[in-house]
Amino acid sequence: MIQLAQPIIGDDEVDAVSRVLRSGALAQGPEVAQFEAEFSSAVDGRACVAVNSGTSALHLLLLAFDIGPGDEVIVPSFSFAATANAVALTGATPVFADIDLESLCLDPEAAERLLSPRTKAVMPVHLYGHPADMPRLRQLCDTHGILLLEDAAQAHLAAVDSVPVGALGDGAAFSFYPTKNMTSGEGGMVVVADDEVARRVRLLRNQGMERRYENEVVGFNLRMTDVHAAIGRVQYRKLCEWTTTRRDNAARLTAGLRGVVTPMERQGFRHVFHQYTIRVADGDRDEFAETLRSRGVQCGVYYPTPIHLLPSFSFDLQLPNTEVAAQTCLSIPVHPALSSVELEAIIESVNAVAGELS
Numbered sequence: 175m176i177q178l179a180q181p182i183i184g185d186d187e188v189d190a191v192s193r194v195l196r197s198g199a200l201a202q203g204p205e206v207a208q209f210e211a212e213f214s215s216a217v218d219g220r221a222c223v224a225v226n227s228g229t230s231a232l233h234l235l236l237l238a239f240d241i242g243p244g245d246e247v248i249v250p251s252f253s254f255a256a257t258a259n260a261v262a263l264t265g266a267t268p269v270f271a272d273i274d275l276e277s278l279c280l281d282p283e284a285a286e287r288l289l290s291p292r293t294k295a296v297m298p299v300h301l302y303g304h305p306a307d308m309p310r311l312r313q314l315c316d317t318h319g320i321l322l323l324e325d326a327a328q329a330h331l332a333a334v335d336s337v338p339v340g341a342l343g344d345g346a347a348f349s350f351y352p353t354k355n356m357t358s359g360e361g362g363m364v365v366v367a368d369d370e371v372a373r374r375v376r377l378l379r380n381q382g383m384e385r386r387y388e389n390e391v392v393g394f395n396l397r398m399t400d401v402h403a404a405i406g407r408v409q410y411r412k413l414c415e416w417t418t419t420r421r422d423n424a425a426r427l428t429a430g431l432r433g434v435v436t437p438m439e440r441q442g443f444r445h446v447f448h449q450y451t452i453r454v455a456d457g458d459r460d461e462f463a464e465t466l467r468s469r470g471v472q473c474g475v476y477y478p479t480p481i482h483l484l485p486s487f488s489f490d491l492q493l494p495n496t497e498v499a500a501q502t503c504l505s506i507p508v509h510p511a512l513s514s515v516e517l518e519a520i521i522e523s524v525n526a527v528a529g530e531l532s
């Protein structure tokens with residue numbers, strides 16, 4: 175079976191973890207501080223605060239901007255539930271907007287239609303590694319004096335006009351879950367432009383204290399450990415090369431695939447292909463996926479149910495593009511551990527299934 179995702183863990187990661195374990199200092203410490211400083215170079219030097227997951231990063235990002243009960247945050251429904259969960263966990267209301275069917279990211283016009291006096295922020299997702307339409311969303315947010323936040327969980331090193339995601343909005347959250355473009359085991363990073371907001375994130379991460387036993391606000395324990403930061407630091411050094419390989423693999427897939435809708439890359443945007451997601455426009459996507467698996471190619475549906483229709487939300491809304499995407503999207507392998515032979519096998523299998531089932 176050709177795997178859909180494959181975290182690449184080598185001796186460097188093992189050595190880094192051993193070093194931390196042998197040091198005896200396992201909790202948040204110097205490795206976390208180093209990881210934050212190093213990751214800052216991926217986001218134009220903005221302040222970075224490492225936490226224990228991407229979900230925590232989103233949650234603290236929203237809280238640090240004082241988002242809470244009575245506020246609304248516009249998000250896409252076509253995403254992982256964490257995007258909306260983080261909003262709901264602050265006590266604010268997620269307001270679900272439709273996507274555009276080309277980029278599969280938040281549609282700025284749909285977002286605009288949902289603005290209300292309670293809207294505090296718009297939080298697009300750079301889905302599958304393709305940046306949302308940040309230039310138009312920036313304009314929208316500036317016109318209405320609201321925050322633009324980025325769910326960059328899937329989009330490390332993606333960019334718009336050479337400005338990296340994480341540096342395009344007022345703040346952003348990244349995930350380092352094992353299947354992401356780089357991992358720390360579990361982990362996340364909050365990125366903000368404003369040092370005072372970064373300080374609030376640091377307080378909320380650590381029981382509300384910067385100095386021991388001087389708790390300034392009520393906070394959580396959402397710290398990253400030095401063990402995880404050590405893995406993240408090694409992986410970050412390889413991220414550029416892995417991203418180039420992902421993009422090369424994607425270009426090869428796009429050149430070879432027939433009979434399915436291949437992913438687009440908007441002019442001036444840099445897609446980092448966390449997922450290579452085709453759309454099965456003719457025929458049944460789930461049958462397509464099963465047939466592809468039976469030929470030895472692992473594939474996945476991200477996401478079969480739009481967030482607004484999950485039992486945890488159950489909002490009665492019409493989001494036509496979101497529903498089409500949920501019924502037709504299928505992610506196939508693109509990760510940097512794929513061999514040339516495997517890439518050819520994926521192309522051959524997808525084309526054969528498309529021919530059989532159309």
Ligand SMILES: Cc1ncc(COP(=O)(O)O)c(C=O)c1O
Nearest residue numbers: 227228229254256257327349351
């Ligand atoms: C779009 C999106 N947002 C948020 C998250 C949450 O990240 P984590 O799993 O690290 O909590 C993920 C990752 O799964 C994601 O894909």
